[in-house]
Amino acid sequence: MTRRSLAPLRDARFRWYFLSRLVNQAGSTMAPIALAFAVLEVSESAGALPPRTPTAGRSSIVQDLAEGWVYFRRTTWLWVVVLSFALLNAIHAGAFYTLGPIVAKQTAIGIHGWGLIMSAEAVGVLVLTVIMLRLPIRRPLLTGMLGAALAGIPLVVMGLHPATAAVMVVAFAAGMGVELFSLGWALAMQENVPDEMLSRANSYDMLGSFVAIPAGQLAVVPLAGVFGEREILVAGGVAYVAIALLALASPAVRDLPRAGAVTTGPR
Structure with missing residues (x-):
């Protein structure tokens, strides 16, 4: 898995969206995906994911x-x-x-x-x-x-x-x-x-x-x-x-x- 493919996972809002799906759709095919994001949330807290790369500037x-x-x-x-x-x-x-x-x-x-x-x-x-x-x-x-x-x-x-x-x-x-x-x-x-x-x-x-x-x-x-x-x-x-x-x-x-x-x- 590359740094690029991990980029969305560093956004807490992105991960917590899928965590909410685990609660809302526990019996659906979304549940394994949401569970994986729960593991990623813990992994980042433990320092397993690479740090976010700061951006030089923001556009509109x-x-x-x-x-x-x-x-x-x-x-x-x-x-x-x-x-x-x-x-x-x-x-x-x-x-x-x-x-x-x-x-x-x-x-x-x-x-x-x-x-x-x-x-x-x-x-x-x-x-x-x-x-x-x-x-x-x-x-x-x-x-x-x-x-x-x-x-x-x-x-x-x-x-x-x-x-x-x-x-x-x-x-x-x-x-x-x-x-x-x-x-x-x-x-x-x-x-x-x-x-x-x-x-x-x-x-x-x-x-x-x-x-x-x-x-x-x-x-x-x-x-x-x-x-x-x-x-x-x-x-x-x-x-x-x-x-x-x-x-x-x-x-x-x-x-x-x-x-x-x-x-x-x-x-």
Whole structure:
């Protein structure tokens, strides 16, 4: 673990946020993360973490945002993936998390089956995390976007064949894919964004990726009323996979290497 990767951990507000999640979501997948931050809090108190590096000066928030925006729009792989996830998150939040429970309740899946599907997705995340402890990622965004595409498959399966076992299998694979993207994205950001731009790039990433989620949740219900819930699930799943793969049409996304990798020709 490098000094750079430890930088956010030196911010007490950042750590205590996750500690609060341990209390609020003790039974969720956030709990292990929060527990890890509790250990880090104790470690820093014992002097295990390197000291904070003082900054030379402070700039205004407006200046930071302006500089971050210039970097964001000039970094092709960054804005392409963020734009893609603005659409992907809107589809997933609307179709899977809003229509999913409705369809589950109306079909043989039921409430219990829906809980099993969500658990299968979480298990997929954990399994992939363990697997990737031993496997390197050489093209973080190529690997990540291929993994992200898997999250659209449960929508298609649930729309075409709403059976608990079938959806659990693809939800498990989707969980693995989501975690694969998360790892690839973290590598891309940490290794390819300059230190002074990292927090600003992350800010625009969060804004762009999540801004359309409410629109997706609001739009899906009237669309389902017109076309049908299961039809919207299928359409949303197909669109999800297509958008994730379309991002790979950009050479800046699919060819982004790991830091220090030798490349031939311009990117």
